[in-house]
Amino acid sequence: MSIVVQAQGVSKHYGGFAALKDINFTIQKGSIVGLIGPNGAGKTTTLKALLGLTDFEGQLNVLGHDPRTGRHHVMENVCFVADVGILPRWLSVGEALDYVEGVHPRFNRQKAEALLAETNIRNYRQKVKQLSKGMVTQLHLALVMAIDVELLVLDEPTLGLDILYRKAFYDRLLNDYFDHETSIIISTHQVEEIESLLSHLLFIDQGRIVLDSAMDELANVFTEVWVEADQVAAAEALQPIHVRDLLGRKSMIFEGVNPASLASIGELHVPSVADLFVAKLQRNQDQQRGQS
Secondary structure (H helix, E strand, O other), rough: OOOEEEEEEEEEEEEEEEEEEEEEEEEOOEEEEEEEEEOOOOOOHHHHHHOOOOOEEEEEOOOOOOOOOOOHHHHHOOEOOOOOOOOOOOEHHHHHHHHHHHHOOOHHHHHHHHOOOOOOOOOOEEEEEHHHHHHHHHHHHHHOOEOOEEEEEEOOOOOOOOHHHHHHHHHHHHHOOOOOEEEEEEEEOOOHHHHHHHOOOEEEEEOOEEEEEEEHHHHHHHEEEEHHHHHHHHHHHHOEEEEEEEEEEEEEEEOOOOOHHOOOOOOEEEHHHHHHHHHHHHHHHEEEEEHH
C-alpha cells in the first residue's frame, strides 16, 4: 500500500503560539482517516498545511509533493470541502455546474447532477443567495464530490445539514464514492456519525498527535471495563486512563493492559471512538498539567 501523506516533525507557530508541535503521521492509499480534536487543537492548521495554504516547519509530503512548493501539483489530485461552503451569491446552480465543468477536467457533471437529485435543489436557475444554508452546503458537496481525485479532504463537511442528509451523505461517501483507491481525511466533531466509516484514527490535542491507530488495532490496545462497586479498588490498581460513572457502576478504560487480567474485575467492551477520544484527551491534558 503506497503512502499518500507523510508528516515528519511538522510544527506551526503563530507568533509565540504553537498550533502544531512536531507532529508525525502517515496516511496510506485507500484509507479513510478521522482527524479528531477539540476546537483549537490544530485540526484546521494540519489540513491547511496539507493543502499548501499555510507555511510550516518540518517535512510534509502529499502525493509526492511538498505542498509549500508544489501546491499546484497537489491540488490537481486533491479536493477540499471546507466547513463553510463558499460560493458566489450571484451564481445560479446551473452556472456553478458550468463553471466547475469548464475549469476542472476531472469533473463528472452527470455524477454531480445525480447527487443534486437527492437534495431539495430542483431549479438550476435558482441563485445561491436564494438557497438555504443547508442547500448551499448540498450544492458545494455535489460539486466537489463529482471530481475524481486521489485525496478527498473534508473539514466538517456536513455542518448545517440535518441528520437525514448527514446520514445520506456518509452512506454515499462510503458506497458510491469510496473505491479503495481514493484516500479520505475527515475532520469533524460528529464522531459517532463517522466511526463506522473509518479505517484509521488520528486524535490531536494542543497541537500534538495523541493517538495514531488503525481502527482494527484499537481492540488490541484499549479495553473498557464495566466495574461493580466491590471491584473498583482492584480495577484502579491497574491504572485506567479514564473513569466515569455508569448506572451504578464505573466504566474504566485501560491502555496496553492484557484483557485476561481485566476479565475478573468486570464486563469487557471495546470503547467507542467518542469515549476513547474523551479518555485520551483528558489523559493528555492531565500529563501536560503535570509537566507545567
